[in-house]
Amino acid sequence: MQVRVSYFALFREAAGKNEELVDTSAAIAGELYRELAARYGFTLAEAQVKVAVNDVFAEHVTQLRQGDHVIFIPPIAGG
Secondary structure: OEEEEEOOHHHHHHHOOOEEEEEOOOOEHHHHHHHHHHHHOOOOOHHHOEEEEOOEEEOOOOEOOOOOEEEEEOOOOOO
């Protein structure tokens, strides 16, 4: 299956891109995060990361479908 992944902040820096189409066998968002973390060296634990699927906040157990748009959101530091 292919999904579109957008990267922000430290994820964009690690992946070296803003967005990409990803061929994946991940059935749920959490599996996709673990796959991308292994590929790009993301250091945040899955529990620290928020996820949105098709522009709606979702859980890491959210089922993925062909063509979904997935965004993993790192914690935001403020000051």
